[in-house]
Amino acid sequence: MHVNTFTQPPPGTQQLGNGATHPCCDGLQVAGKVTDAGGQQYLRLPDIFSTFPYDWVSWADWESKIKTMITARVNATSTTNIAGYEIWNEPDANWTTSTKNDPNAGSYLDMWTRTYRDIRAIDTLTPIIGPGASSYSHDFMLSFMTNAKNTNTLPSVAVWHELGDFSYQDVQAHVADFRSIEDSLGLPHIPISINEYASPGQVDQPSIGVHYMAAFERAGIHDAERAYWYEAGTMDGLLYNDLPTASYWAYKWYGDQSGNVVQTVPQSYLDGVASYDASRKQVNVVFGGDSGSNTVKVNGLSGLGSQVSVQLSSTNTTGRTTNQTAPNLLSTTTYSVVDGSITVPVSNMDAVAAYQLLITPTTGATTYQQTYEAENATVVNASRLSSSTASNGGYVGRIDGSGDARTDSFVDFLVDVPTARSYTMTVKYANATGANATQGLAYNGGGFSTVTYPPTTAGWGNPTGSVDVTVQLRAGYNVIRLAKGSPNFAGGTGYAELDSIHLQ
Template identity: 55%
Template structure:
């Protein structure tokens, strides 16, 4: 079955720097081929937050932010001539409220960029001060990485400081002497370069100083992302290094970062490439998630990330025609029977072919909307609805044709049954949540096929394990919250429960037959406000004494 979106118009014409791509491309989506849980890996930013709650929580919660890179405690960096701001520890309370983890960028203790090296005594004293400040912040539990340096392939002063590889090891050892627990991130090069990375990894491996999270930047267009990731994985294996999580903690060129169509291609490639997290590059003002908000109102780009934040369930396979042009990413939420596709990067008439739709039934509603590349200073109050129609699914397949696309705009396709869809999301998979120091696993008995396990705690904010669920409800009232879980300890286990920063209560999990085998539930009552809420289930967390035993989390469901 094909659907032609009638009456679609060019929504933003003549944007400078937009790609001039040919029309008549097809993006193929297989809704029946999940490949990873939705975790919003690309919803992050460099210097995304500023002190004094900028942007407001209400602008951040719908985006389901994953990880941010923020400046060092006692920041001296003056980005683009602005005064120092965005101190990682000072913005941590807000980041925590919206479910976001943080990396601390240590060299941002310096005021200038490129950084001006002083001496090793000066640098190591600065490292000590930062680590001591973090250790003193005992109520802060969202710091998940020390980024030891930034873009050493052009900011490291070899003549004054010696080789970067030796400097990395020396800094690594200094941090580890005081903080053996927090992951270390690096080398954070400006571009991916195999020979540079090979030299670094070999030296780090031989000196027991490998980063826990490997990091580089993608600032030269999205076309090379897939190749860079594949090259790194092959290099890692050839050196006998166990697989590292990958962070791309700066992405998109100065022109692209405000173009939803271009950003859609980056996000698609990060999802397909299996990166752990990726952050919008900082080119302009901080405290706006790099152009997603203006005066606490959404820009055109905000809507693309809001569509991303609306995704739940599992990411499903998307196949573009090429590494440039039309591309996108998609999800399928089996509990709501909704398929979301976000795409862009091509002008003219193009197509989205969606297969694997049999579970949605034969009659579906098809919504297509768009958001323009209106720039970082232009408020866009809502997406433009292009078409909202019904269609018939034939042999589990549907093709949606969108004419008059603009390459710099972003587009959103939603396919759902014409009846039987809940009016609001009620089930939230644990593997879709903000997960701190626990891990995602798969199980055929789990809802949507995934769950969270290894939820542990030692009483230290650097090891506290918890899952934050960002939920949205239509009205303020009491809700029954059902929790799917497994507990094979043979005894009752407990977690702490808190929502919206309120007081803690305890949830008890009676024993079940086996780990990774689900079906058991417990229920409790939560009092939620209309709109967005953050619900935390914790083995350990600031202001909570700690849970007992062990439990794995499958989902929460509100009714």
């Protein structure tokens, strides 16, 4: 599914959420599986408590818990995917309730400041995220960010929740307001995580997921996590008995998008997200939210030829406790491209279902994705950057960290290949050091080999170099890591920027 980020309980969790009879899903215990899926994790520290709202005891108890949790993470030297510590969950709604039995607990802002400093006394490297508000409030966020600035306890990622019915309608306005708060305080813009979204009545509707995808893409959200309303171990309703539900297919279509996300313009209740992959000559449109007969107009198709093949599929409208083994293939139709556009009629739409248009040349698309852009991969302790000379307009630079699992720099490519065999992997890169640079190469958790990048002459940000290596991949999904630093790797030499990999 090409996952991005999870919010997980901390080491030693005692949380018994949603009817669970024993704690589960400690972030350090599941780290390997999450890494294998290409994901990062936030550790929600107050989930060390057994109940929600949390049963705060005292500062001595809390600081003892903090010391234990943070020390456990620091000692987990093979874990590379902890993207941040979340100090508290929904403090605007439950801090007073959680601390009602401790008159010395103080205010939430005092707790944030003190706990932030407690964490930094043990771990100076792992990001800290917050505030994790239950909903967006200008006054609350302004107060929080002002205190964080004044106490030098700024979060690395801003976090709040969008949990109301139709809250996707408010995402862009909330992001704009938060950016104005940052500007008013003279602060740089930081990534935003909506680490709980969708109401309990809507979270299992495939089209609602599509509405959120569209809103998050337009607003530039860094990551977003479906709310944990129901049973653990189900990807928050995307799986039932370890098999897909209807909503799963909407998220899989979205995860399968490659190349560039392109602009979508919603019409009434109909909305969606779309991508164009120039290397595959494929357009992937995921949409939904309206009923009856509608049309989807797709522009910019001249590069696919005078005719295109359009595959239309749908999800069911069932919820989290009903499996859907595969999408419903509704039609495969050839359309003539007129002035770079086609218009696809979609009849008998259900407002709860999600739909996909997969558009390819009539001559046929490549049988599998061969080019994977570094900027679209899992990028850890490095930076996604833009360049007109990079394929797809982006690349990954500042891949500089090694020697500590919390700062190791690497890029994980989640690739999908049709058969188990040896593949030639071409790595496009830039190396302006004037000398050879090296990185480690590993796949599917295996041992590392070394990739050598001879110097390039066009300067940083201009990935004109390429090297070929051989990788032995299994059929289906594989994780390929290119690393300056990583557990079980001594570390690369020099510096290199990554543009893409190509498998053939």
